[in-house]
Amino acid sequence: MSIATLAQPVSRSSPLPEPPPPIMTMRGVSKGFGQGITRTEVLSNINLKIRPGEFLAVVGFSGSGKTTFTNLLAGLEMPDEGEVLFEGQPITGPGPERGLVFQNYSLLPWLTVRGNIALSVNRVFSHWPSRKRRDHVEKFINMVGLKHAAHRRPHELSGGMRQRTSLARTLAMKPKVLLLDEPLSALDALTRSVLQDEILRIWREEQQTCLMITNDVDEAIIVADRIVALNPGPRASLGPMFSVELARPRNRTELNHDEYFKGLRNAVTNYLVAVRQKDRDDQAARASQPRFELPELEPIVPSKPSVSVFSRSVSNSGQ
Numbered sequence: 251m252s253i254a255t256l257a258q259p260v261s262r263s264s265p266l267p268e269p270p271p272p273i274m275t276m277r278g279v280s281k282g283f284g285q286g287i288t289r290t291e292v293l294s295n296i297n298l299k300i301r302p303g304e305f306l307a308v309v310g311f312s313g314s315g316k317t318t319f320t321n322l323l324a325g326l327e328m329p330d331e332g333e334v335l336f337e338g339q340p341i342t343g344p345g346p347e348r349g350l351v352f353q354n355y356s357l358l359p360w361l362t363v364r365g366n367i368a369l370s371v372n373r374v375f376s377h378w379p380s381r382k383r384r385d386h387v388e389k390f391i392n393m394v395g396l397k398h399a400a401h402r403r404p405h406e407l408s409g410g411m412r413q414r415t416s417l418a419r420t421l422a423m424k425p426k427v428l429l430l431d432e433p434l435s436a437l438d439a440l441t442r443s444v445l446q447d448e449i450l451r452i453w454r455e456e457q458q459t460c461l462m463i464t465n466d467v468d469e470a471i472i473v474a475d476r477i478v479a480l481n482p483g484p485r486a487s488l489g490p491m492f493s494v495e496l497a498r499p500r501n502r503t504e505l506n507h508d509e510y511f512k513g514l515r516n517a518v519t520n521y522l523v524a525v526r527q528k529d530r531d532d533q534a535a536r537a538s539q540p541r542f543e544l545p546e547l548e549p550i551v552p553s554k555p556s557v558s559v560f561s562r563s564v565s566n567s568g569q
Contacts, residue, residue: 359405
């Protein structure tokens with residue numbers, strides 16, 4: 251089954267100016283895990299340029315390597331091949347200029363909301379006076395609307411409040427690039443839409459570059475300037491890039507009646523469906539072929555002794 255990228259909706263705006271140099275670059279990146287026959291190649295030949303100040307969404311299926319993709323950008327994993335660059339310099343590990351919001355919150359259960367946020371602030375801005383650090387923590391508690399819950403521990407918070415805490419903890423480090431690894435996937439629809447708006451508001455106020463991993467096409471269109479598809483793994487690679495030329499802020503109710511929105515959603519969805527079907531067809535074809543062929547061998551059966559030989563041996567034993 252062949253895949254053809256569907257024609258994208260007609261642009262509504264005039265040609266865009268030449269983009270600025272990328273703030274982050276992935277160049278020929280491949281990553282796998284394991285050794286020998288148990289090794290799995292997760293990502294293959296990833297090439298991507300992230301523009302300063304943009305909101306980029308990466309859309310893909312579960313198991314396609316989205317978390318590995320984010321960990322490479324955050325410096326939590328190193329590529330087996332290729333390189334990941336931040337402002338033109340190779341990434342050799344995690345850094346405060348790249349903040350990662352995890353899918354599973356990753357809050358310390360014995361610390362309060364204030365304590366979890368203060369942990370990152372005290373680590374990154376240890377040279378600040380204590381009063382300035384306290385004020386900085388309170389600023390981001392207020393920014394995510396958790397002033398009333400600042401004294402609570404994670405088990406006393408709802409899922410949405412935990413994710414707000416995780417977001418505030420990362421934002422408080424003042425990163426230049428905000429990496430969001432499916433931060434809203436475990437939330438109900440109402441909380442999810444509220445936090446989408448919160449993330450967009452903070453992104454505008456802080457003027458950061460943002461990359462969000464998601465498996466929700468509608469969410470990607472609502473938040474992003476560009477959308478890139480991550481093809482199914484193993485050996486996942488990047489698919490086409492889709493530009494989202496919709497004015498901000500984006501009203502969800504109005505978008506449901508917007509022809510451009512419908513066309514873009516169909517283009518992204520149809521590509522993902524087609525590439526998923528091709529992957530399944532390829533897997534079925536590989537499964538129908540034997541992994542190895544047994545050689546044509548005939549067993550060697552030892553010849554039985556003749557009757558005369560057997561009789562002679564018995565008579566000799568009797569003498």
